[in-house]
Amino acid sequence: MQSLRRATLLTVAGLSLTHTAQAFYFFGYESFPNSADRLVVNNAASKAFGPEDDLQLLPNIGDVQGSAFRDEQLDLAAGFETRFRYETVGGLGDGFAFLVASDIGTDFQGGGGQDLGYSQGGADGIAIEFDFFDNGPGFWASGVGDPPGAHISIQEAFSADPVNSLAAELSSDLFGTREVRIRYDGYRETPGRLEIFVDEISQLAIDNFNLQDYLLNGNQNGLAGFTGANGGAFGQILIKEWSMTDFIRPIRGVVTVEGFEGNYDGMAFQCDFFRNNEFFNGVGTGLFLGNNFGFSTNWIGSADAYIKVGPSLSQRFFIDVDQVNGFDFGPIHLSTTGDIDNDDAVTVFDYIELSNSFDLSQGDPGYNKMADLDGDTSITIFDYILLSQFFDQVGERPQ
Numbered sequence: 581m582q583s584l585r586r587a588t589l590l591t592v593a594g595l596s597l598t599h600t601a602q603a604f605y606f607f608g609y610e611s612f613p614n615s616a617d618r619l620v621v622n623n624a625a626s627k628a629f630g631p632e633d634d635l636q637l638l639p640n641i642g643d644v645q646g647s648a649f650r651d652e653q654l655d656l657a658a659g660f661e662t663r664f665r666y667e668t669v670g671g672l673g674d675g676f677a678f679l680v681a682s683d684i685g686t687d688f689q690g691g692g693g694q695d696l697g698y699s700q701g702g703a704d705g706i707a708i709e710f711d712f713f714d715n716g717p718g719f720w721a722s723g724v725g726d727p728p729g730a731h732i733s734i735q736e737a738f739s740a741d742p743v744n745s746l747a748a749e750l751s752s753d754l755f756g757t758r759e760v761r762i763r764y765d766g767y768r769e770t771p772g773r774l775e776i777f778v779d780e781i782s783q784l785a786i787d788n789f790n791l792q793d794y795l796l797n798g799n800q801n802g803l804a805g806f807t808g809a810n811g812g813a814f815g816q817i818l819i820k821e822w823s824m825t826d827f828i829r830p831i832r833g834v835v836t837v838e839g840f841e842g843n844y845d846g847m848a849f850q851c852d853f854f855r856n857n858e859f860f861n862g863v864g865t866g867l868f869l870g871n872n873f874g875f876s877t878n879w880i881g882s883a884d885a886y887i888k889v890g891p892s893l894s895q896r897f898f899i900d901v902d903q904v905n906g907f908d909f910g911p912i913h914l915s916t917t918g919d920i921d922n923d924d925a926v927t928v929f930d931y932i933e934l935s936n937s938f939d940l941s942q943g944d945p946g947y948n949k950m951a952d953l954d955g956d957t958s959i960t961i962f963d964y965i966l967l968s969q970f971f972d973q974v975g976e977r978p979q
Contacts, residue, residue, distance in 0.1 A: 606654050608823035609635075618651040620686035625808075629818065637808045640670040640816035645697040648819070649679075649686040649805030655826065656680055657792045657800040659766040662824040664806075667757040668712070669816035675712040675754075676808030676817050677735075678762060680791070681705025682799040693811030699735075704796040706746075707735045708762060708776060710754055713813060730754050732776055732784050736794055749784040757820070764791060833901070834874040836910025837889075844868040847890060851875070853883040853899070871911075886955065889914055896949060918970035920950045925974040926967065934963060 609616055612627045612635040621627055621635070625646030629636035637646045654660070662678070677696045681688075683704045690698040698707050714729050733748035758778055766772040775785040795802055804824060808817050835851075837844060847868050866873055868889075882900045893914045901907045918926040920933040937948040942957040951959050953966040 606660075606824045606826065607650060607652070610821055612819070620649050620651050620805075622647045622687055622689050632820065634667075635819040635822070636816065637666075637676055637806055637819055638673060638810055638815070638817040640814060642673075642810050642812055642814040643692065644814075645689055645692050645807070645809045646817075647689050647697055647805060647807040649688065649803050650824070651686050652803075653801040654804060654824070655800055656764070656802050656804070657766055657795065658826065659764055659772065660824060660826055661761065661763045662804065662822070663759065663761045664822040665757065665759045665820040666710075667818045667820060668755050669818065671813060671815040672712040672755065673808075673810035673814040673817075675710050675730075676806055677707040677709045678760075678804070678806055679705060679707050680795075680802050680804050682795040682797075682802040684803060686803065686805070688805075688807075690807060692809045695809060697807030697809040704794060704799075705802060706791070706794050707807075709733045709735060710760075712754060712815075713811075732778075734774065734776075734784065734786060746789075747784055747786050751778065751783055753778055753781075753783075764789075766791060833907030833909070834872050835887075835899075835907075835912060836872050837868075837887075837895075837914050838871065838911040844889065845870050849873055849887055849889045851885060851887045853885050855883050887912065887914075893917075896955075916970055916973050917953055918967040918973070920948065920953075920967075922950075926970045926972060930967060931964075934959065934967060 607618070609619070611633040612619065612629075613633045614628045616627055616635075619627065619635075623646050624636075624639055624641075624644040625648050626636045627633070635648055637648060638644060639646075664678070666676075674693055675696050677698050679698055681704060688698075690696075694713070696707075696709060696711065710732060712730050729750050730752060731748050731750045732754070734746040736746055759780070761777040761780065762775070763777070764772060764774045772789050772791070773785060773787050774789045774791075776783050792800065806819060845868055849866055849868060851866075851873070866875060882898065884896060885899045886894065886896050888894045894917055895912055895914050897909070897912050899907060899909055913922055915922055915924070916926055918930055920930040923929070933948060934951045934953075937946060937951045937959045940947040940959050942949070942952075947959070951963060953963045954960075956962075
């Protein structure tokens with residue numbers, strides 16, 4: 581069986597991964613030692629099983645349940661790709677499921693046997709079943725019944741009842757050692773496509789699927805993990821490797837700037853993006869084309885942006901990136917450092933604006949973000965120092 585390890589996947593067991601040119605890794609596990617970072621196991625599940633430090637989701641005994649979750653809220657709504665390699669040993673129990681949900685904890689465990697360790701109803705999310713056991717038609721009170729044999733299905737509302745199945749497909753290729761890839765492309769103009777591959781062969785897919793429809797209150801974040809169950813029939817299930825990335829489809833757009841009269845064509849800029857006052861992405865250095873600059877993003881949603889042009893021009897602005905329409909913002913008014921009131925000059929009026937916010941921090945009433953010249957979310961003596969350095973400058977294109 582081909583390993584999940586690839587040239588671009590550089591990791592130590594249990595450590596979060598850095599991004600590649602194609603996507604940003606949320607995390608990756610090449611094995612599951614007891615030290616595996618941020619992996620919570622419950623009930624019969626255990627880390628560090630056997631000589632290869634597998635994740636034992638289910639032991640080879642009857643009437644047990646197990647679950648394992650990554651202890652991290654992941655931004656999944658725009659798209660993700662997860663890969664895992666599993667092995668069935670001994671007999672065959674009911675099976676297991678891969679879960680994405682927004683309103684459960686890492687200690688979650690649902691029903692046993694045919695419920696595959698997750699079904700309880702009422703929870704928000706989806707479960708992708710790898711169901712090994714033929715429960716026969718009419719098994720459920722609904723009379724719909726499981727598909728007659730081993731199958732993969734996509735279930736909503738954390739219910740294994742087939743009436744809650746979004747799609748199902750019989751599959752005889754679920755036993756032994758298998759590599760699974762689950763890919764959700766939320767960037768399509770008609771979101772989205774959810775597709776399940778086993779050994780790189782597509783087994784099941786849904787188009788026009790929007791994950792946020794199944795997460796609590798349209799949430800964008802969720803937990804990911806596995807559940808499994810053995811009933812009267814039982815077998816061992818081992819998870820050998822597991823990685824998860826966001827699924828990147830670049831979004832392109834343009835930002836227009838103005839202020840400090842002059843043509844910015846060919847000038848260099850640096851643009852960085854922040855969420856919750858923490859840097860999370862950046863354009864890097866680019867060049868203006870006229871008074872516009874364009875770039876591609878690997879994310880959707882809103883962010884605070886900070887653009888710097890030349891030695892002294894800068895501006896903070898709020899940007900909202902739409903997964904369908906991209907972005908077209910501006911004009912953004914570039915200001916010299918210290919030009920708090922945006923009048924293209926650093927004067928005593930800017931000192932007054934800064935003084936009015938002095939000793940305040942983000943979230944305090946009266947806090948003026950434009951007066952936070954050093955971007956540390958507090959108005960301090962260091963902002964006065966910066967303003968003084970640029971005092972008396974007026975609008976002109978920097979050289």
